[in-house]
Amino acid sequence: MLQGALAGLAAGGLYAVIAVCLTLMARLVRVVNFSQVAIGMFAAYLAVIFAEQHLPQWAATAAGVCVGAVVSGLIGWIIAQWLPEAGIGARSAVSVASLLLLVSLSFILFGSKPKTFKSLLPGPAFSVGNVVVTQVTVVMVALALVVAVGCHVLLTKSKIGTKLRALSERPTTAELLGVPAKGLSIAVWVGTGLISAAAVSIVAPTQTNDPISLSFIIVPASAAALLGGFRRLDLAVVGGLALGMLQGALAQFEQMSVLRYWVPFLIIVVFLLWTQRKEVWDVAR
Amino acid sequence: MISKLTKIGAIAVAGALLMTACGEDTNSTKASAAGASGGDIVVGSVNALSGGATFPEASAASKAVFDAFNASGGINGKKINYVITDDKGDPSTASQSARDVVESKKAVAMVGSASLLDCDVNAKYYQQNKILSLQGTGVDPACFSSPAVSPVNVGxxxxxxxxxxxxxxxxxxxxxxxxxxxxxxxxxxxxxxxxxxxxxxxxxxxxxxxxxxxxxxxxxxxxxxxxxxxxxxxxxxxxxxxxxxxxxxxxxxxxxxxxxxxxxxxxxxxxxxxxxxxxxxxxxxxEFAPFTDPKEAANKDWRALMEKNNIPLTSFAQGGYLAATYFIEVLKGIKGDITRQSVTDALLAMKPIDNPMVGTPYVFGPGDKHGSNTAAxxxxxxxxxxxxxxxxxxxxx
Missing domain, CATH: 3.40.50.2300 (Response regulator)
Structure with missing residues (x-):
């Protein structure tokens, strides 16, 4: 059971990083970014292409991550430019379109045959019983914690954080007070794009890495973000790690192994029921 | 606060469901590739040409075989018009593709198809319309349990x-x-x-x-x-x-x-x-003579044709090549007009065909199910x- 949970830590670390990015996006720029992992996937594939051009692996990865951040910024610019006053539904729909576009573009640009991903962080960090905890796992968990704590400090202790919070709570008022809404929104997109591109580029060489498998990690990551209500970074991290470990533990039991793929959906449904628990039917409608 | 969270949650669910629903569409965003090489005998195929799992080499290899056959004069002055359709990994598109080839284009047979769902979706339709399919790459169970389909691969x-x-x-x-x-x-x-x-x-x-x-x-x-x-x-x-x-x-x-x-x-x-x-x-x-060995004599003709036509060397390309090669062999044995009926009759009555690229001879025959390739x-x-x-x-x- 414990070994299974540890086996799921690698996936949980990635869920946590992405959940933190999703929470930041929902809080600060009012978007549930379904293309969050697809941006990272695109960056990871670009890194492979750059590496094939005889660039050192670290340079290829850095270049891929930078392009991923630019792609993310571009999507953010489109939303900031044309949908500044739109609701979260319309803005999130753009990210669904971006997800589909990036997956399709990946097949067109990179083909459907496997690519040779080279790991930046090969090898184990330490072992617990039969389970090897890899360097990638350790880095992912650390990255999730660092990003969550860093963002919390940035939002609560810095001037730019105050502006971001103002923008998130009262966008029109903030803009009237001179807060550069468009620039800050794009900066959030670039920042989260950079983090998710880095995370996916680190993880992709160690797991199934076709465009669809990678991009659809957004489903469990969204479930993790939901545990924090798309508001709380600490619960997003806990949710990601717990979800990965729960899936890993369930995989060890024959009768329950199918259940692990329903866990993210169960979490989403339970969350919705919980938030609706005090609603009266007519009012809720 | 609650309503905002609910809204976000609802969007998350809607997005997840939309992505699940769009899974196949995501896989089929490439343009439908349909081609015809011009001629009198229409032969069709239903393929996974766009999407996450694509097998374009099989129909490309069949087309290369038919093009070479047409270039050498065809049969009795008639040439093969090979129609390649894309099912996009989508059952309804696969069904439409088959109906287009069989009813509109009047194909005499299906040759070299490589799809994840062609047999599951279309095998009964082929049977009803008395048209037979020499599947280039059979994947789903119906490819190996239908009287109308005989794959050239093991499966x-x-x-x-x-x-x-x-x-x-x-x-x-x-x-x-x-x-x-x-x-x-x-x-x-x-x-x-x-x-x-x-x-x-x-x-x-x-x-x-x-x-x-x-x-x-x-x-x-x-x-x-x-x-x-x-x-x-x-x-x-x-x-x-x-x-x-x-x-x-x-x-x-x-x-x-x-x-x-x-x-x-x-x-x-x-x-x-x-x-x-x-x-x-x-x-x-x-499933076929190992193509990764460049010295493998059994693949000599296949390799030369694939390299000439810039077709990737894969097992799928071997399947498509063999399906077209077997079909031409059967076609040459038909006396009289080449129609869907005469082709179907010839396939049902054919004698096993040997080829060094496979370990067992290929045969269609009248059985309820087919699977002549039983060697690897x-x-x-x-x-x-x-x-x-x-x-x-x-x-x-």
Whole structure:
């Protein structure tokens, strides 16, 4: 059971990083970014292409991550430019379109045959019983914690954080007070794009890495973000790690192994029921 | 606050459902490739040309064979008009494609199709319209259980039996564990193949986990399960990306002293390269003469034609080439007009055709189900490249 949970830590670390990015996006720029992992996937594939051009692996990865951040910024610019006053539904729909576009573009640009991903962080960090905890796992968990704590400090202790919070709570008022809404929104997109591109580029060489498998990690990551209500970074991290470990533990039991793929959906449904628990039917409608 | 959270939650669910619903569409965003090489005898095919799992080489190879045949004069002054359609991995598109080829274009036969769902969706339709399909790559169970379809390849189910038989009988492996990725209605066919192996060899799997989803991003839990169960060999029916995911997870967990029994679906040069050092110990029963051996004489004509037409050298290309080659052979034996009826009659009455690219002769015939290719050539991964693991065919009775 414990070994299974540890086996799921690698996936949980990635869920946590992405959940933190999703929470930041929902809080600060009012978007549930379904293309969050697809941006990272695109960056990871670009890194492979750059590496094939005889660039050192670290340079290829850095270049891929930078392009991923630019792609993310571009999507953010489109939303900031044309949908500044739109609701979260319309803005999130753009990210669904971006997800589909990036997956399709990946097949067109990179083909459907496997690519040779080279790991930046090969090898184990330490072992617990039969389970090897890899360097990638350790880095992912650390990255999730660092990003969550860093963002919390940035939002609560810095001037730019105050502006971001103002923008998130009262966008029109903030803009009237001179807060550069468009620039800050794009900066959030670039920042989260950079983090998710880095995370996916680190993880992709160690797991199934076709465009669809990678991009659809957004489903469990969204479930993790939901545990924090798309508001709380600490619960997003806990949710990601717990979800990965729960899936890993369930995989060890024959009768329950199918259940692990329903866990993210169960979490989403339970969350919705919980938030609706005090609603009266007519009012809720 | 609650209503805002609810809204976000609802969007998350809607998005997840939309993405699930759009899964197939996501896979089929490339333009539908339909082509015809001009001529009098219409031959069709339904293929996965766009989407996550694409097999464009089979129909491309069939077209190369038909183009060469037309260039050499065709048959009785008539040329073959080969119509290639894309099912986009979508059942309704597959159905429309088949109806277009059969009813609008008046095809006499289906040749070289390579699709994940053509047989499941269209086999009964082909049977009703008395048109037969020489499938280039049969994947779904209906390809091997229909009177109207006769694939030239072994298929994933017999391949399963063969890879297990090779592992237990030739390599002498014990403690073989099994993982299955079940797509659509393939579950019973895979389990029947494993049962056949058990009945014939008297051996059984240490465990069979059939809950592995297609496209699972992380195989670490499965690797830990195999490690804890003491598996000395692992069988899985994974396609390329998933098999690489499994190998990478095993490498990370230090599970390097096991033998991997995979299917032909992983037998590609790209897989060998991408698997790298993690691919040590992978065995696959190749359904046709191993194309990764450039000196393999059986593939000489095929290789020359593929290289001339810039078609990637893959098992799919071998299947498409063989389907078209067999079809031309049958066509040459028809006396009188070449119509759907005369082609169907000829295929039902044909004598087995030998070809050095396969271990058993091809035949259509009048049976309720077809599967004439029952031989494979074992290959293994060594130092990032495929090499022959045997010097002859392995026959499965």
């Amino acid at each position: 994933p189910f017999l391949d399963t039996e063969m890879t297990l038989t090779y592992g237990s009988e030739k390599l002498g492996l014990t403690d073989i564990c099994g993982f299955l990725e079940i797509a659509g209605s393939t579950g019973p066919a895979y389990k029947a193949a494993i049962d056949n192996w058990s009945k014939k060899t008297g051996k059984s799997l240490k465990f069979l986990d059939d809950s592995v989803p297609l496209g699972s991003p992380d195989f670490t839990p499965q690797v830990i399960k195999a490690k804890n169960s003491g598996c000395k060999a692992v069988f899985i029916n994974a396609i390329e990306p998933d098999a690489i995911g499994l190998l990478k997870a095993a490498e990370a967990q230090g599970l390097t002293d096991v033998t991997w029994l995979f299917l032909t679906s992983t037998y590609t040069s790209e897989f060998a390269k991408a698997a790298g050092s993690a691919g040590k110990g992978v065995y696959v029963p190749a 050539w074992p290959v293994q991964l060594k130092d990032g490249a495929w090499v022959k693991a045997s010097d002859t065919w392995m026959l499965q009775n």
